[in-house]
Amino acid sequence: RVMNKGQHDTFKSTCCYCGVGCGVEIKVEKNGSVSVVGNQSHPVNHGKLCSKGLNLQYTVNDRSDRLLYPQMRYHKSMPLQRVSWDDALDRTAAVFQTFVEQYGPDSVAFYASGQCLTEEYYVLNKLVKGFIGTNNIDTNSRLCMSSAVAAYKKTLGEDSVPICYDDIELSDCFLVEGANPAWCHPILWRRVEAHKVNNPRTKIIVVDPRVTDSCAVADLHLQINPGTDIVLNYAIGRLLIERGDIDLDFLERHTEGYPEYKTRVMERTLLEAAAICGVPAEDIELAATFIGESTGFLTMWTMGLNQSAIGVNKNLSLMNLNLITGKIGKPGSGPFSLTGQPNAMGGREVGGLANLLPAHRNMNNAQHRDELQKFWSGTTVSEKPGLTATEMFEALLDGRLKAIWILCTNPLTSLPNARLVERALEKAKFVVVQEISNKPQTLSYADVILPAAAWAEKEGAMTNSERRISHLQKAIMPPGEALPDAEILCRFAQKMGFNGFSYHKTEDIYREHVRLTAGTNITIDGLDYDVIDALNTVQWPYQKRRKMGTARLFQDGKFHTDSGRALLHSPPDDHHSERPDSNFPLILTTGRIRDQWHTMSKTGKVNKLNQHIQDAFLEIHPRDAAALQIENGELVSVLSLRGNVRVKARVSATIKPGVVFLPMHWGKILGSDLNRANNLTNDLVDPVSKEPDFKFCAVRVEKYKKE
Ligand code: SF4
Numbered sequence: 001r002v003m004n005k006g007q008h009d010t011f012k013s014t015c016c017y018c019g020v021g022c023g024v025e026i027k028v029e030k031n032g033s034v035s036v037v038g039n040q041s042h043p044v045n046h047g048k049l050c051s052k053g054l055n056l057q058y059t060v061n062d063r064s065d066r067l068l069y070p071q072m073r074y075h076k077s078m079p080l081q082r083v084s085w086d087d088a089l090d091r092t093a094a095v096f097q098t099f100v101e102q103y104g105p106d107s108v109a110f111y112a113s114g115q116c117l118t119e120e121y122y123v124l125n126k127l128v129k130g131f132i133g134t135n136n137i138d139t140n141s142r143l144c145m146s147s148a149v150a151a152y153k154k155t156l157g158e159d160s161v162p163i164c165y166d167d168i169e170l171s172d173c174f175l176v177e178g179a180n181p182a183w184c185h186p187i188l189w190r191r192v193e194a195h196k197v198n199n200p201r202t203k204i205i206v207v208d209p210r211v212t213d214s215c216a217v218a219d220l221h222l223q224i225n226p227g228t229d230i231v232l233n234y235a236i237g238r239l240l241i242e243r244g245d246i247d248l249d250f251l252e253r254h255t256e257g258y259p260e261y262k263t264r265v266m267e268r269t270l271l272e273a274a275a276i277c278g279v280p281a282e283d284i285e286l287a288a289t290f291i292g293e294s295t296g297f298l299t300m301w302t303m304g305l306n307q308s309a310i311g312v313n314k315n316l317s318l319m320n321l322n323l324i325t326g327k328i329g330k331p332g333s334g335p336f337s338l339t340g341q342p343n344a345m346g347g348r349e350v351g352g353l354a355n356l357l358p359a360h361r362n363m364n365n366a367q368h369r370d371e372l373q374k375f376w377s378g379t380t381v382s383e384k385p386g387l388t389a390t391e392m393f394e395a396l397l398d399g400r401l402k403a404i405w406i407l408c409t410n411p412l413t414s415l416p417n418a419r420l421v422e423r424a425l426e427k428a429k430f431v432v433v434q435e436i437s438n439k440p441q442t443l444s445y446a447d448v449i450l451p452a453a454a455w456a457e458k459e460g461a462m463t464n465s466e467r468r469i470s471h472l473q474k475a476i477m478p479p480g481e482a483l484p485d486a487e488i489l490c491r492f493a494q495k496m497g498f499n500g501f502s503y504h505k506t507e508d509i510y511r512e513h514v515r516l517t518a519g520t521n522i523t524i525d526g527l528d529y530d531v532i533d534a535l536n537t538v539q540w541p542y543q544k545r546r547k548m549g550t551a552r553l554f555q556d557g558k559f560h561t562d563s564g565r566a567l568l569h570s571p572p573d574d575h576h577s578e579r580p581d582s583n584f585p586l587i588l589t590t591g592r593i594r595d596q597w598h599t600m601s602k603t604g605k606v607n608k609l610n611q612h613i614q615d616a617f618l619e620i621h622p623r624d625a626a627a628l629q630i631e632n633g634e635l636v637s638v639l640s641l642r643g644n645v646r647v648k649a650r651v652s653a654t655i656k657p658g659v660v661f662l663p664m665h666w667g668k669i670l671g672s673d674l675n676r677a678n679n680l681t682n683d684l685v686d687p688v689s690k691e692p693d694f695k696f697c698a699v700r701v702e703k704y705k706k707e
Helices: 056-061 085-103 118-132 146-156 165-170 186-198 213-217 229-242 248-254 258-265 270-277 281-293 311-324 344-349 366-376 389-397 418-427 441-445 485-495 506-517 529-535 622-627
Strands: 008-014 023-029 034-038 108-112 137-139 173-177 203-207 220-222 297-301 334-337 403-407 430-435 448-451 460-463 468-472 586-591 617-620 635-639 644-651 659-663 697-703
Touching (some): 008 468, 034 056, 085 108, 085 403, 085 430, 085 448, 108 118, 108 389, 118 137, 118 344, 118 366, 118 460, 118 485, 118 506, 137 389, 146 311, 146 334, 165 186, 173 281, 186 213, 203 213, 203 281, 220 281, 229 258, 229 281, 229 311, 248 311, 258 311, 270 281, 297 311, 311 334, 344 460, 366 506, 389 418, 418 441, 430 441, 460 506, 617 622, 617 635, 622 644
Parallel strands (some): 108 403, 173 203, 173 297, 203 220, 297 334, 403 430, 430 448, 586 659, 617 644
Antiparallel strands (some): 008 023, 023 034, 460 468, 586 697, 617 659, 635 644
């Protein structure tokens, strides 16, 4: 795998942060130190990296916080002590076996991450669903893309992102809703910006309650009230219909549900919709004009739509705009969900969520479950969906769940209603934490700690937002006794007495995953690491005979639904988030900042990245700050029914009056938990996707008073 022997060895990999999936080269010097540069030949980024990617090497070289050996305690009251891998996994297997025998397989659960490699996801899913006999495996992708997954399935028949990044240069209208790609998907956004410069007639519409950096190149910013996206999308839909800017031929031949949709969008007048959304009616008209006049139309979105108690419905209402205009499956057009995590898409391919099965098989399909049981030679796959992320911690709290295995994620910072998560982990009978860092607070609840290899220390595959599969080469050895996550899971499976987990190398896992996709709509039959390397990444589905991937889906107008038609859904446009009242009069929304990633366990170690924004802050509009007599930079308390946060106020007209914003990165990992946004958020979830309502809860802001 070594490309270049000289002063250093060079390995190809993919950035481990966002779902853009930029290619990188890891250069390992003779003294063992690592540098990371953009891969000039990678089709996604052509050598460019954003601030996070440019600083990857610091997170790789700084091993001061790494977990080096397994640790275990025999009783909750005892301290953790160093043990061998065999001791740690023997005890873990014995405890899991006991719970499964006494309480059934649904008494244990595994909570993983969209940062896991495809092979890790695959063996974990096989272990849990195919051998332990429960579907209690979920990941932090539940907090990220599950609303989009559900909406793609409802609309297109399967979780299939239709577009490719090259559609950016072929589009002349972008509707960016609930996303700030200038900060969260920077390399992709640079392509949009460059396209706009080269083609000034291209229109960019940004929909967001905040004025973000993405608005800098926008022709129109619709600063809507939180929770009103469906109202806005229906209002745009109504205008497009009234103006005749829809594709009736496409609707007739390739969709179902248009009459119901038309009835639904006619329920509100433009003026009503504008009043609910809190934007001028003329601006909604202008958005409809831009869309109606376009030849290529991309809808782009991420957490502003997904992380909502009506996340699926918001997604459906946006995808409808592509369907009524017939702008899907065509160059420059389609719905384009911006994946948050680097391998959330790979996890979806192998069915790595509590309600999914590998290769887009359906849990409620007996034939699909049977195929898996036969393929794995394991136990019967349960038809009962497993516990989702937030449900797992609720089940720990009420005693239904006895044991949880947390790998590659930091739920005490990232899950909503963090105090509930704390209480759940206190109540858990057995907690396994598989981690690279000694920082996350979950470790203090662990009965067993398993040290994992980090990015650059293991081999595997990832899939980015445009279905592009990359092969990540192992560049360096993990420190101490740390092991790749897939190897840890395989060793555990063998301790449990399960067959089918003695792979000679990681690629054998990948090949098994590939075989399971044969004959499905996401087939990558014929793919292995050599083929991916030879093709320099490949987009699924892979066409074995032509030895090439597929850039764009649904070009023939045939969708993956039973009827072959895309389905327009017309849900109600109201929302049921926690309403502000006289006690908690403001709406809190949470989100990312430019230079931090998730809960900062990696980016928080890099001085350069910390310099951008050093501390958590509360963004508040000058009108609200004045009413509360709060000055810019002043310490404030933010309170909700769940808890409180103490941060400095950032008084800024960039946020809508009545709305406040907290970044989601800070939490117990870096000491005090009084800057943890999730002290405030509630555990309300979308009823279909089970994605939490991170973008809407009621809070009160006060001047900070010392106790
Ligand atoms: Fe990494 Fe995303 Fe930045 Fe690319 S845009 S370098 S994938 S964080």
